[in-house]
Amino acid sequence: MSTLKDRVIVVTGGAGGIAAGIGQAILEAGGRVALMDLDRAKVEAAAGALGAGDRAMGVAADVTKPASLKSAFDTVAAKWGRLDGLVNNAGIVRLGPADETTPEGLDLELAVNVKGVLLASQVAAGHFAGKGGAIVNIASNAGKVGYRNMAGYNASKAAVINLTRSLALEWAERGINVNAVCPGGVATDMLKSVAEFLAPRIGQDEKALFDTMYPAQLGRHIKPIEVGRVVAFLLSDAAVIIRGQSINIDGGDTPY
Ligand SMILES: NC(=O)c1ccc[n+]([C@@H]2O[C@H](COP(=O)([O-])OP(=O)(O)OC[C@H]3O[C@@H](n4cnc5c(N)ncnc54)[C@H](O)[C@@H]3O)[C@@H](O)[C@H]2O)c1
Numbered sequence: 001m002s003t004l005k006d007r008v009i010v011v012t013g014g015a016g017g018i019a020a021g022i023g024q025a026i027l028e029a030g031g032r033v034a035l036m037d038l039d040r041a042k043v044e045a046a047a048g049a050l051g052a053g054d055r056a057m058g059v060a061a062d063v064t065k066p067a068s069l070k071s072a073f074d075t076v077a078a079k080w081g082r083l084d085g086l087v088n089n090a091g092i093v094r095l096g097p098a099d100e101t102t103p104e105g106l107d108l109e110l111a112v113n114v115k116g117v118l119l120a121s122q123v124a125a126g127h128f129a130g131k132g133g134a135i136v137n138i139a140s141n142a143g144k145v146g147y148r149n150m151a152g153y154n155a156s157k158a159a160v161i162n163l164t165r166s167l168a169l170e171w172a173e174r175g176i177n178v179n180a181v182c183p184g185g186v187a188t189d190m191l192k193s194v195a196e197f198l199a200p201r202i203g204q205d206e207k208a209l210f211d212t213m214y215p216a217q218l219g220r221h222i223k224p225i226e227v228g229r230v231v232a233f234l235l236s237d238a239a240v241i242i243r244g245q246s247i248n249i250d251g252g253d254t255p256y
Helices: 017-028 040-049 066-080 103-127 151-174 189-202 206-210 224-235
Strands: 008-012 032-037 056-060 085-088 133-138 176-183 246-249
Touching (some): 008 103, 056 066, 103 151, 151 176
Parallel strands (some): 085 133
16 A cells, blocks of 8 residues: 555654654655654654655654744755654643642643644644645544543643634645544653652552553553554545544543
């Protein structure tokens, strides 16, 4: 299957766990991938780890900063001369009870998880250069149901779900398709940080807790490559009739 043959896709938060699976799936579908993340050395190492030679690159970018994004997308355009898709995957979670959430902490969470999605999408839309493109936002099932100790994160992902609808509506006439996925229980450092926070508070062993943090119907953690293959499908032409949707990919945990 070469559903993304030679297409150039940017993945933000590119040095993270889920990004590795997304990058792999884009390559499997015949595309080229530019991973973007805060630390140049880390993101270049992540691109190298994909083992795709010249078909993967790592670029430093902070999704909260327009100038940083512009420069990073220009670097991708200078290498490959085109842009066909964007995966807004960069995200952070700050854990703690709602009544201990600080204004600064909430600002940071909203800056990366919401503002970052809008800013990167604006820059990408400029690079699609009138020929259209596809954007996939990595929201979360937390944006639909809400979980304890992550009120800011829950709210930020709910905002991503609505931003997805809004961009799909406004940009359809420019040939840009915008969708989101709502994962849950993917085995990455982010999920480990949740186990690390919760374990001492509920008197459980951290590893034992992590080992149970998966979708009940699936009976195991979700793998980054499984997220990646759904994302690669949504980036492809076959997904043209799916627009402005936020699709649960959490192994059946969220029924709506
Ligand atoms: N792991 C899960 O179970 C899960 C579930 C639902 C949603 N998600 C979402 O999936 C996405 C990826 O998460 P992950 O589990 O791979 O976590 P991760 O922590 O492994 O990766 C997140 C990446 O985002 C990068 N990042 C943070 N701030 C940034 C910024 N300002 N600019 C650029 N990059 C930045 C980090 O450096 C990191 O490499 C996130 O948006 C997360 O909210 C994860």
